[in-house]
Amino acid sequence: MKVGTFPGGLNLGSIASDTSTFHEVPSSGTVIIPLKQYSGKACEPAVKKKDEVKVGSIIGESTGNDDASVHATVSGVVTNIFKKYPDMKGGTVPAIEIESDSKNELDVTVFEGTDIELIQKAGVVDLDIDAVPLHSKIALAKEKSVNTLIVNGVDVESQFSSRAVLLSEYAGEIAAGIDIISKLLGVTSVHIGVIEKASSAISSISSACSTAQVVGLKDKHPQSLRELLVKAILGKEIPQGGIPEDIGVTVISAETALFVARAVNDKKPVIERFITVAGGGLSKSKNVLVRIGTPIKEVLDYCGVSVGGAGKVIIGGPMMGTAIHSTDMPITKETTGIFVQNENEIAEFPSGVCIKCGLCIDICPMKLMPFLISGLSEAGKYAMAEKNDIHGCNECGCCSYVCPVLIPMVHWIKFGKSEIRAQRSSE
């Protein structure tokens, strides 16, 4: 098998320290379910305070292309409807609090409709770094006459293994989901990218999915990003600032395919996520199946993770994840994994003077000049930063990771981008 890869990037060590199956986190007493767990706008609440709900009841209904339905993940009573609940990105979203009656009764209302309507009703989003509602993603792909589907079987970060395990254990359902999606898109060319070392994932999905081509990929960060999947699998590049659909490609994650199969074939909504919990003194990472809305605290407790001292809890991995300020936050469809650091493991970037060693240029998978665009952003020279392709940065973190003088380049690049956005919107 040919092994695909891309120039630059980092080998951060082995994947899949936990190759065992998913442990189900016991259902929670109270869940908090945000009405927006994706990129787009929040749904309107479909329930009122004191309403009784069952597992799978719609509590926020999708009405258009930029939202996805939200469902109750426990049975019980709606105890609160928050207008503004903190989300992990530092903003706020409306959210619904449900107190569980511990019975976990299923809502028996049967969803009906075409495949695409079922996907919308089941609240399927592309369960990847930017969770886009899947029905709108499919609509966009059709509009752009996409002819190639890439299924992302690469874990978001090297420390996680949930996707690899999912591929080996749920290969049948994933294959069924891929079939449904490729029919909806009308594509004939389907590729599944999997890290070459995840051999059991490769063998299971290859035998389950005969129509797709399984491509082994080198274990390198940030292989999971769509820009680099497209590069490694198809050898093509997405135009800067563009999306894969611009060159006729749609990228969806492997777990999305699984939930599509469940939505269409079993008429089941998305009420849970498969994630890896890693770091935080865990000798081995743990793969868990968690109900959406479960407070992160409970997941950490279940895994036996303690956040020692003033530690860090990161949604996503250590390279690209977002540090959150409270473990009361719930698991959502956007939770790609959890990485915990104890106080003494936290990396600091006090910043020094660039010695022009060129390591950041060497490592940058987007072939940028990180020290230059970071310096320009820091100096407020945004026009120059744009000329030097600041928008090409995918915020993978590689440059800061290798910098011998610990310049927080990604911080400055993100800062520069947000300043440019702010300038644009005020114009």
Added chain:
Amino acid sequence: MKTPELVVSTIPHVHGGNSVQKMMINFMIALLPAAGMSVYFFGPGAIVVIAISVVSAVAWEFIIQKVMGRPLAISNLTGAASGLVFAMMLPPTAPWWMICIGTFIIILLGKEVYGGLGNNPFNGVLIAWLVLQMSFRGEMAGWIYVAGEFLTESTPLEILKFEGLESIPEYFTIADLFIGRTTGFIGEVSAIALLIGGVFLIVRRVISWHIPVSFMIGVVFLSGIFWLMNPEECADPIFHLLAGGVFLAAFFVATDMPSSPTTPIGMLTYGFLCGLVTMVIRQWGAWDDGAFYSVFLISMLTPLLDKIKPKAYGR
């Protein structure tokens, strides 16, 4: 409701652990084979030169940073590394006072006046070396020979320049040049030792391969043209590669981080130009070797060469 206080900061949340100090330790380890060969061939004099150079460089760094009121940064070992590579570019008889003048220039003019490491547009080691070359011609050519090994006090390139190509076999074979059984600056003579150190630097990614490789290609390219045009008078490319300071300059001097380009094409161009200019000086210049001088000249082009950016993804 608040759980233990959590730290929130931006990505990445981890760092690979690289540091200037680690890079400098690797840099100095890489020079050990060449330093060892110099002691083997030139005797204890070489150790004295190396010791004075390293110690005085660190001392100057300490003094100057104190006087300028800067935070002390000797622990990043850049001073020690500069002192070591500088010693490699000195003759085995270099007097202590000259070495101390040199290391003073390295630290003051090469680094601290510009605001410390990273801000210097030139390689301080080269500035110091050029000042000494121009001020103390005699001391900088204080060659010695090891009894019974070779019969000249001239370097191979001096013999080529002043006695002619046909005289070279009387003193040296190519194998001598490769091993370092010649005279010259203490650290430049042994190509094999420098090659081992250079490969180590590339493997540990302290430097990338671009500059040394293109430097050597530049030397071979131009010396090859001269040689093909006039094989009676011009030495062959192998001789030019091994004689003089090409290996030392290509691996350890031209790769000085602040004063060399950072992009792949920039580095390739820079190295190639260094190689060409080295040969131009050897062929037509007043000096017998141009390896170090060429690096100084070409480093002035670095800001320009850094404009040759890689093609960004999706562009």
